[in-house]
Amino acid sequence: MSVISAKDVRKSFGEIEVLRGISMEVEKGEVVVLMGPSGTGKSTFLRTLNFLEIPDDGEIVFNDIKMKNDVTILRRARSRMAFVSQSYNLFPHMTALKNVVYPLVKVKKMEKNEARKKAAEVLLRVGLEDKINSYPGQLSGGQKQRVAIARAIAMQPDLILFDEPTSALDPEMTSEVLKVMKELANMGTTMIVVTHEIGFARDAADRVVFMSDGIILENTEPKEFFKRPKSEKAVKFLARL
Amino acid sequence: MGRILKKISIAAFIVAIGGIFYYLLSLQYPFHWNVVPMDYLKMYYLGLLMTLKISLVSMVFSFVIGVVGGIMKVSKSETLRDLASVYVTFFRNIPLLVVILLVYYGVGTVFDFPRFWAAVIALSTFEGAYMIEIIRAGIQSIPKEQFETSEALGLSSKERFFDIILPQAFRNALPSLTGQFISLVKDSSLASVIAINELTQRGTQVATMALASFESYITIAVIYFTLTYTLSFISSKLERRLAIP
Numbered sequence: 001m002s003v004i005s006a007k008d009v010r011k012s013f014g015e016i017e018v019l020r021g022i023s024m025e026v027e028k029g030e031v032v033v034l035m036g037p038s039g040t041g042k043s044t045f046l047r048t049l050n051f052l053e054i055p056d057d058g059e060i061v062f063n064d065i066k067m068k069n070d071v072t073i074l075r076r077a078r079s080r081m082a083f084v085s086q087s088y089n090l091f092p093h094m095t096a097l098k099n100v101v102y103p104l105v106k107v108k109k110m111e112k113n114e115a116r117k118k119a120a121e122v123l124l125r126v127g128l129e130d131k132i133n134s135y136p137g138q139l140s141g142g143q144k145q146r147v148a149i150a151r152a153i154a155m156q157p158d159l160i161l162f163d164e165p166t167s168a169l170d171p172e173m174t175s176e177v178l179k180v181m182k183e184l185a186n187m188g189t190t191m192i193v194v195t196h197e198i199g200f201a202r203d204a205a206d207r208v209v210f211m212s213d214g215i216i217l218e219n220t221e222p223k224e225f226f227k228r229p230k231s232e233k234a235v236k237f238l239a240r241l
Numbered sequence: 242m243g244r245i246l247k248k249i250s251i252a253a254f255i256v257a258i259g260g261i262f263y264y265l266l267s268l269q270y271p272f273h274w275n276v277v278p279m280d281y282l283k284m285y286y287l288g289l290l291m292t293l294k295i296s297l298v299s300m301v302f303s304f305v306i307g308v309v310g311g312i313m314k315v316s317k318s319e320t321l322r323d324l325a326s327v328y329v330t331f332f333r334n335i336p337l338l339v340v341i342l343l344v345y346y347g348v349g350t351v352f353d354f355p356r357f358w359a360a361v362i363a364l365s366t367f368e369g370a371y372m373i374e375i376i377r378a379g380i381q382s383i384p385k386e387q388f389e390t391s392e393a394l395g396l397s398s399k400e401r402f403f404d405i406i407l408p409q410a411f412r413n414a415l416p417s418l419t420g421q422f423i424s425l426v427k428d429s430s431l432a433s434v435i436a437i438n439e440l441t442q443r444g445t446q447v448a449t450m451a452l453a454s455f456e457s458y459i460t461i462a463v464i465y466f467t468l469t470y471t472l473s474f475i476s477s478k479l480e481r482r483l484a485i486p
């Protein structure tokens with residue numbers, strides 16, 4: 001059974017149809033990398049999966065929950081589906097620890113002390129045990145992203161969505177964040193990652209999905225995709241990377 | 242250190258300019274400081290109390306109006322946004338003095354409430370219009386990712402607003418809020434037109450009784466200045482304490 005499935009998802013902004021019928025499924029434990037040229041609708045698609053963008057048409061089923069714009073359903077789904085984006089993921093008025101503790105208490109209804117223990121544990125896992133009491137403003141970009149990832153895994157989600165988590169970072173920070181993400185991948189975390197990091201896609205992905213102009217052109221193993229891209233657009237895209 | 246030095250030099254400058262003026266004036270006008278304010282301290286004290294009372298109560302109400310209206314202004318509902326806009330437009334385009342008169346002689350005669358409450362209602366509704374814009378700006382200065390992250394985490398809209406948005410918006414808005422509170426304290430002097438015995442009214446009473454207008458108005462000016470300056474001092478302390486590292 002798949003963790004999430006999207007069927008013929010469509011979304012327009014005004015006159016422009018950004019998603020023109022996207023279908024895909026992700027199995028438990030799979031790591032799917034989503035690639036494609038800029039403005040193709042990768043972020044929009046990712047955001048329809050947790051209903052930050054409400055699709056105009058099509059169907060999204062997550063863990064047997066048929067997603068729809070309903071407070072209770074969305075809260076239930078989102079508590080099991082984490083989202084890490086490019087930047088501003090953290091709440092600036094809360095310490096790293098509090099950033100992790102807060103949703104555990106509010107959304108997961110965890111007891112405060114238990115949540116603190118859990119938060120300290122996940123922050124240790126991403127190598128930030130000495131930054132527990134720092135505010136986001138006192139952390140580097142890479143550290144901030146690692147806190148965001150720690151918060152995501154603390155929620156023990158069935159799926160983590162990443163939208164270009166390293167694209168705002170310099171190379172050194174990028175590698176520290178990718179390292180954490182690879183560890184997650186190895187531990188069997190189900191994730192969908194929008195990224196331009198070919199290295200990550202090669203090493204960690206089970207599948208690469210290539211999107212262009214609102215449709216999926218390729219959906220295959222990383223080796224296959226990088227060696228023998230079938231579509232002309234993918235060939236061009238890879239040549240430019 | 243630099244900041245304190247700057248403050249001291251500004252104060253010294255004001256004192257020097259004031260001193261020169263005072264000297265020139267005293268050649269023409271015989272000041273009687275031993276009479277005013279010295280013989281009338283009780284009057285000023287009562288006036289100050291009333292000014293504080295009106296101001297504090299109005300601050301609370303205008304802040305509530307500001308928060309409610311500010312939220313309306315950024316809400317998804319067009320009706321709520323329009324309602325808040327009409328309110329703001331209305332109060333920003335009539336003078337406070339007229340609002341006070343309207344409330345006292347108009348609404349006040351219909352509903353028959355004491356003049357103290359007329360002043361509070363007028364001040365609160367009027368300053369509230371400005372607070373609405375300040376809170377709106379404070380909310381809108383928060384990156385949209387903060388709203389999205391809250392949503393994506395599964396927070397309820399109540400949690401999102403009170404735990405994530407409001408604490409940040411309040412910090413952003415604090416300097417402007419202080420400015421508006423200071424305006425409110427100064428604007429409360431207009432309540433004297435409906436014969437409320439606040440500081441300005443008391444100042445006028447003393448001026449007439451003692452035949453010493455200059456002394457009396459200088460006295461209340463100094464009191465107002467001390468009051469508002471204290472407010473901005475407290476606010477900058479608070480700002481520093483609340484500052485996020």
Ligand SMILES: Nc1ncnc2c1ncn2[C@@H]1O[C@H](COP(=O)(O)OP(=O)(O)OP(=O)(O)O)[C@@H](O)[C@H]1O
Pocket residue numbers: 013018036037038039040041042043044045
């Ligand atoms: N809220 C919105 N309103 C209007 N247009 C939007 C909105 N969000 C996205 N778009 C448009 O939809 C298209 C797809 O955007 P999207 O962000 O999904 O692309 P992307 O593939 O993630 O690109 P990138 O690699 O640059 O992040 C773009 O043309 C963008 O301008």
Ligand SMILES: [Mg+2]
Pocket residue numbers: 042043044163164
């Ligand atoms: Mg994008």
